Amino acid sequence: MTLTTFKAYPQVYNVRDFGAAGNGTTLDSPAINAAIDAAAQKGGGTVLLPAGIYLSYSIRLQSNIHLYLDAGAEILAAFPGKDSGYDVAEENPHNRYQDFGHSHWKNSLIWGIGLENISITGFGKINGAGLTREESRLPGVGNKAISLKLCRNVTIKDISMVNCGHFALLATGVDNLTLHNITVDTNRDGFDIDACRDVRISDCTVNSPWDDAIVLKSSYALGFVRDTENVTITNCFVSGYDKGSVINGTFQRDEPQAPDQGFVTGRIKFGTESSGGFRNIAISNCVFERCRGLALETVDGGFLEDVVISNITMRDIVNAPLFLRLGARMRSPEGTAVGRMARITLSNINVYNADSRYSCIISGIPGHNIEDVTLQNIRIHFKGGGTREDGLLTPPENEKLYPEPWMFGTIPASGFFIRHAKNVALNNVQLSFEKEDLRPSLWLEDVQGIRVGNYRTPLPTGVKPYLLKNVTGFEVKGSDFEMKN
Known part of the structure; x- marks a missing residue:
């Protein structure tokens, strides 16, 4: 006797069978949610959006749902009406520890809470035209495309x-x-990516001129501290070109500023929300273009530890190419202690055409050092133009300010400003400048143990290679400093 085994495949639920019109004018979110409900009642399945434009308010995911957007399918966020709109933002007693947008999930185009085994795939598009970029508290207003809270196994x-x-x-x-x-x-x-674990981000293009492109956070939005850990980011392109001009291939540069009045953003960043910490993170093979530089920030009490970043190329960087900040903003529950930043390795980084006002910054605060940082195989071409007067400045501490390179004003170093740090290594660093820069290359204060090897930089006549204040254990080998000092 021959026994034939039949394999059961998950059912496909076509949203057209549930009444979706896909014409861009009929509100289709009720039909999409009905298809999701039907699939969930059978234990899960694929909810298919064939080609068409699906005008929608909130779409509510459920466990074991695969939302598939076929080529030519577009979910279009609807503008709220007088008596209709997105799901209302749920209550959160911990609002004060992070911005409104971080504290709520239901006021979104697509959302899920407490789910597992969910995916959103396909070659379609999500268009958030009806969402606001403001943190609106008005009922019915949506301000996020996809929001997920306390979910597992998401693709x-x-x-x-x-x-x-x-x-x-x-x-x-x-x-x-x-x-x-x-x-x-x-x-x-x-x-x-906030308070998440076991995260893989790969082969993504993110253009976000008015805010950060890929940002790791560790807020208090859940009502408890939860580290962001075990994260890899690889083969990604981030930028700050004019909105819409990367996806259409024009790469326009007409809009210079973000809402914080700084130049365009579009970077990879850790922070600012950092009540929890960041641990065991690797970033590699990424490109930054026309945006701010790489930023590692912990300012609310979290530990930022065991981070490796390698093979990064940057072009047209509008502030500090490298910004490491341990601060004391302390936007956390009362009694939270200042955090820690330690065991950071940055290697094989190439930067062209970087703003020189802020050089590269590694800055803790008095009594709280950034520790065990290695920078190796670094090449940076700055715009230059720093003056001798700039080199005499002493930047304010500004321990509690929101962290951005401009918090210190113009930096008195042409290469690296390092303050409140311990055990720092600069190996095989090469700097060059479009215009002559008359500031010291290194400006060091309250640094315990710094090793500089094969550090190459042009030193104009009369310019000191470095300025030291309360520095111990300063070692220089095989560098231009030995010849010029």
Whole structure:
């Protein structure tokens, strides 16, 4: 007797069968949610959006749902009406510890809370045209494209996302998250990865001129501290070109500023929300273009430890190419202690055409050092133009300010400003300048143990290679300093 085994495949639920019109004018979110409900009642399945434009308010994910956007399918966020709109933001007693947008999930185009085994894939588009980039508290207003809270086993891949409001993706407390081959061209943050574990971000393009492109956070939005840890980011392109001009291939540069009045953003960053910490993170093979530089920030009490960043190339960087800040903003529950930053390795980094006002910055605060930092194989071409007067400045501490390089004003170093640090190594560093820069290359204060090897930089006549204040254990080998000092 021959026994034939039949394999059961998950059912496909076509949203057209549930009444979706896909014409861009009929509100289709009720039909999409009905298809999700039907699939969930059978234990899960694929909810298919074939080609068409699906005008929508909140789409509510459920466990074991695969939302598939076929090529030519577009979920279009609807503008709220007088008596209709997105799901209302849920209550959160911990609002005061992070911005409104970080503290709520239901006021979104697509959201899920407490789910597992969910995916959003396909070659379609999510268009958040009806979302606001402001942190609106008005009922019915949506300000995020995708929001996930306390979910497990999540995959998002291949889709494109535009005009996504405050976040293209807000993932808070999500474990085992994969983001792959996603194109985002948006008006605020791209990916906000907050209090998440086991995260893989690969082969993504994120253009976000008015905010950060890929940002790791560790807020108090869940009502408890939860580190962001075990994260890899690889093969990604981040930028600050004019909104919409990367996805359409024009790469325009007409808009110079972000809402914080700084130049365009579009970078990879740790922080600012940092009540929890950041641990065991690797970033590699990424390109920054026309944006701010790499920023590692912990200012609310979290530990930022065990981070390796390598093979990064940057071009047209509008502030400090490298910014490491341990601060004491302390936007956390009362009694939280100042955090820690330690065991950081940055290697194989190439930067061309960087703003010289802020050089590169590694800055802790009095009594709290950044520790065990290695920078190796670093090449930076700065705009230059720093004056002798700039080299005499002493930047303020500004321990509690929001961290951005301009918090210190013009930096008195042409290469690296390092303050309140311990055990720092600069190996094989080469600096060059479009215009002559008359500031010392290194400006060091309250540094315990710094080793400089094969450090190359032009030193104009009469310019000291470094300025030291309360520095111990300063070692220089095989560098231009030995010849010029």
